[in-house]
Amino acid sequence: MSDTTTDRRHHVTSSLMRESLVDRGVMAGTEAxxxxxxxNVHVVKVGGRSVLDAGRAVTYPVVEVLAELLKTERLILGVGGGVRSRHVFSIGLDLGLPTGVLAQVSVADALGNAHILGTLLAPYGVVAIPPEIFGHLLPLFIHSAPGVIFNGVPPYSIWEHPPHIGRIPPHRTDAGCFLLAECFGCKTVTLIKDVDGLYDDDPKENPGASFIDSIGARELKKRALRTLPFDEVLPDLLLNCRLVKQFQVVNGRDPDRIAAAVRGEHAGTIVYAD
Known part of the structure; x- marks a missing residue:
């Protein structure tokens, strides 16, 4: 609504018109x-290094499970860059490139893997969507096709947040898929890795590491584990989300777990908002 003053100027009436948008009290009042x-759409992140880099023996069974799921479920598939992203990061770090540039150059590798997975799932009606139109046309595509694929890198580009340690971009493809699910209010978030889930230590280095069946985001941050199978920023994102209340990590080397997780079953490690 607008209000006309005696000098005929128009003012937009708004509850925030005279408020500071950095005031904590004002911000608290915007909850709704x-x-x-x-x-009713599921987000599934397919690890580049965990799945695609492992070749046909690992990738094809995952494709078969996803194809079966597509018969009854709508899927948004995010893809990581895998070993090629790590190679680019290594070169960029050696050259002294800032975090924002590293975030930008990593997009190409994830996009390449998205096209690879998109090709394998094309017979089932899945389409790979170019990044520049993905967000705007996602509802149209997901209602026209059983599944869509995108590179999971969030478009922070040169505005990527500086990490607390080192220079590797903190918001990588796990975070990108999670943030997409939060924005669109998707039903589930599943991260496909090459381990059964979360452990208290790296199980590839320490066979005696203890498996963590489920854990709250606050407890996970408090424990400050040495290594995680997903982007370290995810617990912080989870605690601030309004729609997504948990995500699940499953082992892509056991593809049946992927289907179980999408169906809402406990098939790996569940990290929940608490």
Whole structure:
């Protein structure tokens, strides 16, 4: 609504018009229900190094499980860059490139893997969407096709947040898939890795590491584990989310776990908002 003063100027009436948007009290007053745009759609992150880099023996069974899921479920598939992203990071770090540039150059590798997975799933009606139109046209594509694929890198580009340690971009493909699910209010978030889930130490280096069946985000941050199978920023994101309340990590080397996780079953490690 607008109000006309005696000098005929128009003013937009708003509860925030005279408020500071850095005031904590004002920010607290903006809490309200959030619309779920795609409430029946599942987000599945396919690890580049965990799945695609492992070749046909690992990738094809994952493709078969995803193809079977596509018969009954709508899927948004995010893909990581894998070993090629790590190679680019290594070169960029050696050259002294800043975090924002590293974030930008990593997009190409994830996009390449998205096209690879998109090719394998094309017979089942899945389409790989170019990054520049993905967010805007996602509802159209997901209602026209059983599944879509995107490179999971969030588009922070040169505005990527500086990490607390080192220069590797903190928001990588796990975070990108998670943030997409939060924005569109998706039903589940599943991260496909090459381990059964979360351990208290790296199980590849320490066979005696203890498996963590489920854990709250606050407890996970408090424990400050040496290594995680997903982006370290995820617990922080989870604690601030309004729609996504948990994500699950499963082992892509056992593809049946992927289907179970998408169906809402406990098939790996569940990290929940608490």
């Amino acid at each position: 229900p959030v619309v779920r745009m795609l409430p």
